[in-house]
Amino acid sequence: MRSKQIMMKTKTETILIVSKILALLGAIWYSILCGSQMLSLVASFINPDWAKRTYEVDLNIFRIREHSISFYVYAMCLTIVVSALKALIWFVVFGLLSKLKLQTPFSMEVEKKLERIAYLLLGVWIVGSIFWKIYLYYLSGATGMQLPASKIEDEYLFMAGIIFIISQVFKRGIEIQEENQLTV
Amino acid sequence: MAIIVNLDVMMARRKMSLNELSEKVDLTLSNLSILKTGKAKAIRFSTLDAICKVLDCQPGDILEFVGKGKH
Numbered sequence: 396m397r398s399k400q401i402m403m404k405t406k407t408e409t410i411l412i413v414s415k416i417l418a419l420l421g422a423i424w425y426s427i428l429c430g431s432q433m434l435s436l437v438a439s440f441i442n443p444d445w446a447k448r449t450y451e452v453d454l455n456i457f458r459i460r461e462h463s464i465s466f467y468v469y470a471m472c473l474t475i476v477v478s479a480l481k482a483l484i485w486f487v488v489f490g491l492l493s494k495l496k497l498q499t500p501f502s503m504e505v506e507k508k509l510e511r512i513a514y515l516l517l518g519v520w521i522v523g524s525i526f527w528k529i530y531l532y533y534l535s536g537a538t539g540m541q542l543p544a545s546k547i548e549d550e551y552l553f554m555a556g557i558i559f560i561i562s563q564v565f566k567r568g569i570e571i572q573e574e575n576q577l578t579v
Numbered sequence: 580m581a582i583i584v585n586l587d588v589m590m591a592r593r594k595m596s597l598n599e600l601s602e603k604v605d606l607t608l609s610n611l612s613i614l615k616t617g618k619a620k621a622i623r624f625s626t627l628d629a630i631c632k633v634l635d636c637q638p639g640d641i642l643e644f645v646g647k648g649k650h
């Protein structure tokens with residue numbers, strides 16, 4: 396029985412370590428992506444051909460540049476903000492996993508980080524979906540161009556909602572844990 | 580909180596130290612300290628029973644309700 400408990404604890408610890416590494420990799424990945432998009436935006440004013448070749452930049456956005464510079468800058472800014480928010484989410488996830496202690500998992504710090512993740516996911520949905528739709532509406536009105544819809548769909552809103560609910564359950568767990576500790 | 584713990588008063592009346600009470604009640608010093616300083620959120624009946632037995636008093640001697648405007 397005891398050896399089974401130890402095995403389960405070791406398994407959870409391993410899963411946490413692997414998740415931490417994955418979260419860090421995700422954070423680095425999206426930071427690089429965000430950086431490359433920023434670089435592409437700056438480079439497009441100096442050398443547009445070179446900017447086209449930079450990593451992960453949507454060529455459809457480059458087509459806008461030929462019609463309107465301001466619409467191009469708006470599109471790039473939206474893309475950069477979404478990538479930055481995604482990188483931030485992964486950094487917060489990494490921080491959360493680093494703060495998580497198996498002995499006392501319910502802590503106020505973890506709850507705050509969960510709540511922050513929910514708000515950041517909501518931010519991704521607002522910028523990537525709502526703002527992008529508004530942008531596309533104005534773009535087609537001003538230039539007649541039709542761009543594909545955003546890759547960010549309502550799943551982000553769904554995820555934000557789920558994580559927010561989990562954070563509230565966590566909050567209640569912290570209260571119960573605190574009450575238990577202060578019961579004599 | 581409106582509930583005040585008068586454990587220190589009862590301990591002084593019975594001339595009992597926190598260490599002695601802790602040994603007799605079988606509670607850790609830190610838990611007794613939490614109770615004495617009013618930081619406790621709840622008290623088990625078993626703990627209350629043990630304290631009352633050792634201090635030879637009623638629960639009302641240890642716990643007191645103070646409404647608004649009093650104290």
